[in-house]
Amino acid sequence: MVSLVRKFRGRAEWEDLVQVGYLGLLKAVSAYNVSSGNRFSTYASHCILGELRHYLRDRTETVRKPRWLQAVSRKVGVFVESFLQANERLPTVSEISEGCNIARDGVVEVLKAGSVVSLEQMQGENVTSGPQVSRIRSLREESFVLSLEDRIWLDSALERLVEVERQIVKMFFYRDLNQNQIAGETGLPPKRVSRIMRRALNRLQVVMRLGAKAPPDE
Secondary structure (H helix, E strand, O other), X not given: OHHHHHOOOOOOOHHHHHHHHHHHHHHHHHHOOHHHOOOHHHHHHHHHHHHHHHHHHHHXXXXXXXXXXXXXXXXXXXXXXXXXHHHOOOOOHHHHHHXXXXXXXXXXXXXXXXOOOOHHHHHOOOOOOOOOHHHOOEXXXXXXXXXXXXXXXXXXXXXXXOHHHHHHHHHXXXXXXXXXXXXXXHOOOXXXXXHHHHHHHHHHHHHHHHOOOOOOOO
């Protein structure tokens, strides 16, 4: 499978190409008919190449996937590559699930995501092309670590903030900087930092608790 993916190296992120190729292989396994008389390797190569070409053809027409999905996709891609090098075979979905601490259904949804998909597509009803976010969740709980579904929920809300709001929120909550330290790093007056923080928190409250659209920019 990797030899086929290498033919497209440089045309997209390697981890994304590996995931797309792996999805093509999964489709080949599920659809292969022994009585067809075709060799499985030939059929699988056709499915993998088809999936890769379809992905590369359509990727410019889709919306960049959100940061949380990029991170989860990268995690799966790194695991698949490491597993392949260590075991000289591709991992099963269950092995990816265990190794990445993602529910089995969630692994399939991440692979389905391929490369790029918008948050609106994933949250829309009756959507078959994008992943179902509700299935992407942690396989098991880890002490002092947010579950995958909670991280998705939080990161999706942060995506709704404008860039300066997102930066200030992350400085305050992720890096534990105070108002004056944030002002020093951003070059903004402390009072301006305070106003942006209040606005950002109001937006997050709306997005995370009420499910409504965030208020307009000032």
